[in-house]
Amino acid sequence: MSGVMSYFITTAIAYVNGPPHLGHAYEEIATDVIARHMRQRGEDVFFLTGTDEHGEPVADTAKAHGLDPQAWADQNAQRFIALMPQLNISNDFFIRTTDPRHKAKVQDVLQRVYDNGHVYQGLYEGWYCPRCADFKVENEILDGNRCPIHEIALTRETEENWFFRLSAFQAPLEELFAANRDFVMPARAMNEAEAFLGSGLQDVSLSRGKLSWGVSVPWDPSHVFYVWFDALLNYYTALSFANPEEDYTDRYWPANLHVIGKDILKFHTIFWPAMLMAADLPVPQRVFVHGFLLAEDGRKMSKSLGNVLDPFEVIEQLGTDALRFYLLREVQFGQDGNVGLAGCRARYESELANEYGNLASRTVAMLRRYRAGNVPAVAPDPEIVAQFDGLAEQVSALFDRADCTQALELIWQRVRRLNRYVEERQPWQLAKDDSQAAALDQTLTSLYEGLRVLSVLLDPYIPQSVERLLAVLGAPDTALGAARLAAAGPLAGGVDLPELSPLFPKRD
């Protein structure tokens, strides 16, 4: 066993231009589950999330609302900050890219990129809309080279611009991909990154001259950095000021895991490591690309179709744990999946209430009824012990690959096993016959211990419910080491189990 390992995990930072939605909630929840699991292992976890507040869309929307960009960003960032406790996210820090400390650090890092000779002045040429005062991208332009917003003819113009020599990192990135096949996960996402790399890298513009809402370029204050270069660096800059008492950079950098959506794969798997290499900084260990949540009908969620799953509605009706559980249970992490309120309700009722919640209820009730609320001081059933043996290790191994869905499936198989065990042993029959007292003791202890172990393993997914149950069980330890059936009588005799009200009450 080595000492405590540092584990730095991040979500993508949310673009503040719109309100928080299910997609944000999903990424936060999944990342939180992994972070909580790693803490259970005793690792030194730092979990970072935040908001991305620069760039033209923010400036535009602010203007449309009659606000200056900072005021608009402030207003919207609050909504994302408020989201964290609503989802029970255990982030250690929330970074905002308009934080002056972030901006200063961005300038430091990119100045080093510049000093290292990876930046040059060039001409950016593109289709320009005079009404938007902005260049348009090839694939958003309407037929006949017209502006997608104003539908007026665009003009071909050039702008003096600072360029990042991305092409120089073709070979280093190829080496990185070859040396670390898990740098991008799942494998499908790695294929995509490699395909992009294989098509040959071109230099990219690093700055914008016609925009002022961003981090100014230290060697040319008439420009601001292109928002992506500023945004990506949040992962690095945050460590330097998250704790005013200690610079966390050496302790946590490089990141162990960036969790992102598939729409920003290219930025995180190509631009980001290249930028870090250009600044002589170590690259992250892994980027995990999750899928998109689609509506129940398999189509994209959209307000106009009215098929949106509102996370706040789920929380209000079924609770935060229900939302967390449903999203990770229903959708294989790393793939797209279909979700909806009906499916969420179905899983809430059949799995959380009927299987796990009811297992807890019947176990506590039987201990109280047959053993006056005390856990018998006997060893649990060897068969159950054997069937739980290695479970925590398997779950850990799956989390090493960010497979929190499969881990949950393994845990859930044991939830079902315990319900089956109750039927096999029929404690209510054993209780009628004094000569069966030892068998009843063993049965009840096995159920108590099994339920406790499963709850420890479920803690990252449904922390509020687990905390409540473990308090009733008198066994609040959620360290992963506690996820093992105690062989010599658990907390025996000393526990006086109180009543347990339903963990997941039925809703209409």
Add this chain to the structure above:
RNA sequence: GCCGGAGUAGCUCAGUCGGUUAGAGCAGGGGAAUCAUAAUCCCAAGGUCGGGGGUUCGAGUCCCUCCUCCGGCACCA
């Protein structure tokens, strides 16, 4: 167009290196039990594994081809 992924039970999916009768959950059907939130458990049923061809003693799995769906193909974040 090029590249990649996918298509298995009514629904959502698993299926390792080619190897016994293709599995699970949910939904629907039948039954048992009464500790429990009427919650649980058991049983049965349900599949030309997208179509066609090939390799093989043997193909959901490998090869070819066709169909359908999805994604990527760079400076919107």
